[in-house]
Amino acid sequence: MHPDDARHALDDIRHRGDQARAAHLRFGHSRTALLLSALALFLPLASYDLPNPWGGAMLLPVVGLLAAMLVGYLCRSPVRRSLTVREAALGAAAGTVLVAAFRGLAAAARTSGVPAPHTAAALVLCVAGVAGLALAGRRWA
């Protein structure tokens, strides 16, 4: 085999890999997926403003929402892939930053006299998260 033919085959392999990764990103960054993820984040965070037992009861619709998202992923996603160790580590780091940002924003909102500080902080985080992920998805896909 000529080295040029091997190089063309390698280029095709890279192109096909990029196609598969782009399909995964497109599905994960679709408007529906982003809005459902934001809602699944917003509801438990905002529930801190609710009195018991309503705060805890808010977990039920969140679990239902997550189950629906999983079924949607399994039934409609063009490709499925499992998380790599790097992605899982990034996710854990993002979660830690998210919790810290939520606590900070909620404390700031309470100090400023916002009537529902956790809801306000959750709203800010969700809007920022959706905007960031939508921009990132447009860049990668």
Place this chain on the structure above:
Amino acid sequence: MDADFDEFLHVPARLSIVALLAPVSWADFAFVRDAVDTSDSALSKQLSALAAKGYVEVRRQKSLRGQRTLARLTAQGREAFRRHAASLERIAATARAPEPHPADPAT
């Protein structure tokens, strides 16, 4: 020819399908068909050949919108693809390697 070079896998249609399946755990039949720009029957034929060789597993899944066909690389297929790609890298690298000088002693 390099021992890792897989003549069966190097058929362009098969190599494209396997390269699409390599970075994912499962891929939808329709996605693969559209990505490699082929017909249902041509893709079915290639997937059957790959499955017969033990490189690909095909599964049918019932969903709300009817039946869905999914395909994935088996461990054997993944290893064959990895070795074949490494072999292609080595062949491509021979073009970049400097020609040995006639005066150089053979090693």
